[in-house]
């Protein structure tokens with residue numbers, strides 16, 4: 001999968017002062033599964049090094065202003081941002097990771113100053129705003145928020161689910177293959193958004209006899225919206241209980257009780273989700289329950305990323 005990333009997070013010395021903001025999680029961990037497409041709209045617009053800039057709210061219009069001489073640089077940065085967005089759009093991206101708080105790259109974390117110099121509300125940087133407009137369904141996150149284990153887990157799950165539907169599309173699926181995809185993603189989708197899971201089920205039911213092309217486009221759109229939702233302990237717990245129901249004739253009373261206790265301990269934030277999930281996986285293997293073993297929820301991304309081993313990865 002290809003992920004566009006703010007160049008400074010990849011260790012490129014493109015910041016205004018000629019340094020980088022290397023993010024080790026991105027390069028060393030995510031880098032094992034993705035290739036990166038770097039971008040830096042400010043370096044293209046103003047060179048390296050350059051005077052720093054800030055966002056200023058002028059009568060509800062956001063301007064890019066030089067910290068050196070107060071000149072208005074909005075047009076130039078906007079032009080270069082559109083050029084960069086067109087360049088990265090050619091790359092079949094599976095996601096974007098931005099540098100937080102930057103006047104160009106911040107995703108909702110950039111301060112827009114008031115004319116009197118006080119800090120105002122937070123907003124998107126110029127380039128991030130252009131990306132949101134151009135790629136409304138693409139997984140996007142900023143490096144600051146990725147320090148939060150729950151947001152990180154959600155984002156990585158979204159990246160891999162997005163990649164899965166893109167690959168499905170590339171392989172020109174049949175209706176049967178799409179139905180199988182939907183079945184395998186049942187618990188992942190339920191953990192994200194039960195209502196959208198039902199909407200997707202109705203789409204594959206095709207009660208309106210749509211052509212497959214129309215149906216798939218509708219499925220893809222709703223799937224991408226669903227995987228962008230954040231999971232919750234409550235929804236995860238429901239999914240775990242539902243999965244454990246598949247063993248009701250296979251497990252002894254003691255085994256059932258132990259699994260139920262693990263799910264309760266997860267809900268109370270005593271153990272991370274990996275604990276009940278590992279038990280479910282073990283029983284699914286032992287009792288050869290293919291339906292469960294095929295569920296993407298059991299392993300939505302490479303387990304080496306170990307994002308479900310932390311109590312903080314659930315909220």
Ligand code: SF4
Pocket residue numbers: 006007008009014015016039040041042043099102104105
């Ligand atoms: S935050 Fe964005 S604009 Fe600033 S140096 Fe990094 S990539 Fe370039």
